Amino acid sequence: MDFLSRLARGISPYTAGEQLNDKRYVKLNTNENPYPPSPAAERVLREFDASRLRLYPAPNADGLREAIAHAEGVAAENVFCGNGSDEVLALCFPAFFDGDGDGACFADVTYSFYEVFARFFGIPFATVPLRDRFYLDLSAMRSAKCRGYFIANPNAPTGVGIPLRETEAFVASVPDKIVVMDEAYMDFFGQSCVPLVKKYPNLLVVKTFSKSYSLAGMRCGYAIGDRDLIAGLFRMKDCFNSYPVDALCQAVCAAAIGDAEYHERAVALVEEERERLRGELLALGFTVPESKANFLFASHPERGGGEIYARLKEEGVLVRHWEKDFLRDFCRITVGTPEQDDVLIEKLKKILS
Numbered sequence: 098m099d100f101l102s103r104l105a106r107g108i109s110p111y112t113a114g115e116q117l118n119d120k121r122y123v124k125l126n127t128n129e130n131p132y133p134p135s136p137a138a139e140r141v142l143r144e145f146d147a148s149r150l151r152l153y154p155a156p157n158a159d160g161l162r163e164a165i166a167h168a169e170g171v172a173a174e175n176v177f178c179g180n181g182s183d184e185v186l187a188l189c190f191p192a193f194f195d196g197d198g199d200g201a202c203f204a205d206v207t208y209s210f211y212e213v214f215a216r217f218f219g220i221p222f223a224t225v226p227l228r229d230r231f232y233l234d235l236s237a238m239r240s241a242k243c244r245g246y247f248i249a250n251p252n253a254p255t256g257v258g259i260p261l262r263e264t265e266a267f268v269a270s271v272p273d274k275i276v277v278m279d280e281a282y283m284d285f286f287g288q289s290c291v292p293l294v295k296k297y298p299n300l301l302v303v304k305t306f307s308k309s310y311s312l313a314g315m316r317c318g319y320a321i322g323d324r325d326l327i328a329g330l331f332r333m334k335d336c337f338n339s340y341p342v343d344a345l346c347q348a349v350c351a352a353a354i355g356d357a358e359y360h361e362r363a364v365a366l367v368e369e370e371r372e373r374l375r376g377e378l379l380a381l382g383f384t385v386p387e388s389k390a391n392f393l394f395a396s397h398p399e400r401g402g403g404e405i406y407a408r409l410k411e412e413g414v415l416v417r418h419w420e421k422d423f424l425r426d427f428c429r430i431t432v433g434t435p436e437q438d439d440v441l442i443e444k445l446k447k448i449l450s
């Protein structure tokens with residue numbers, strides 16, 4: 098007797114990057130921020146009254162939603178919080194798509210969780226190939242038959258960003274379709290579609306505390322959009338988990354998003370280091386598309402991505418590699434501190450010599 102469902106037997110789950118958190122590795126494989134979270138967030142964490150954990154947290158994370166709304170320039174009714182933006186993205190599938198309707202559309206090379214979620218929720222989907230290897234083909238996406246889109250901007254794992262002007266034109270051109278804009282890395286691009294949600298009721302922007310706020314271990318993400326879209330997400334949350342964001346997480350994330358000054362400085366350090374590291378990689382002969390995220394997507398004309406990944410791992414540096422289609426030529430390298438990146442460069446020089 099096989100007790101597993103057809104779904105559980107058949108689905109290919111998302112594969113997260115290796116979490117080898119021992120000190121032996123310079124860890125540049127899962128796009129974590131190399132800098133600590135805001136001191137304001139750290140203080141809340143240190144001073145948190147453990148007796149509060151006796152009680153359930155605010156089910157809709159109201160205090161945190163207020164803090165996010167304030168920082169993002171919207172109303173709290175336009176904000177939804179989840180246990181990581183992965184959970185928010187997951188809930189978008191049952192909230193906005195039907196199993197027997199026109200499905201979701203996304204790029205063939207993008208955040209691979211979209212396809213896993215679509216299969217998990219039984220939502221049909223169509224993929225659109227990137228153009229010129231690295232670029233989202235918005236005009237091809239526009240004419241795809243679908244009910245809505247998932248767009249990672251900047252895209253993963255290429256790091257390529259679409260300027261606001263183009264994303265707005267796209268959203269405006271598909272008024273009957275929902276556009277879920279996954280802005281996990283947008284802070285490193287210094288812009289956002291959030292101000293557009295007032296103008297476009299078909300736009301939902303999803304953001305996370307994991308990358309630019311250095312809080313990947315806290316698990317919190319959020320969506321900003323028209324109140325009807327947000328209400329749909331709340332309906333789905335309350336069918337699945339009433340308390341997805343724990344009390345400590347709500348308090349810490351509210352403090353982090355309130356410390357705009359620290360956030361800006363940490364983001365600027367990563368952006369500056371990204372440009373330096375890209376220069377070093379180009380000098381070593383790598384092909385590296387311009388990145389607007391906190392990682393670089395690099396291939397070398399003489400060495401396969403798998404070989405570079407494996408040799409770096411032997412040398413104590415972890416990067417990300419996929420054994421799939423054109424991705425196999427590349428490694429995705431998270432921007433670290435200058436010291437971490439110097440180790441990477443030194444090891445790459447050794448490997449290439």
Ligand SMILES: *Cc1c(COP(=O)(O)O)cnc(C)c1O
Pocket residue numbers: 128180181182183184208249253279281304305306307313316317318
């Ligand atoms: C990291 C990432 C997320 C999700 O991060 P959470 O830690 O679940 O908030 C979402 N989308 C993309 C494209 C990402 O790279």
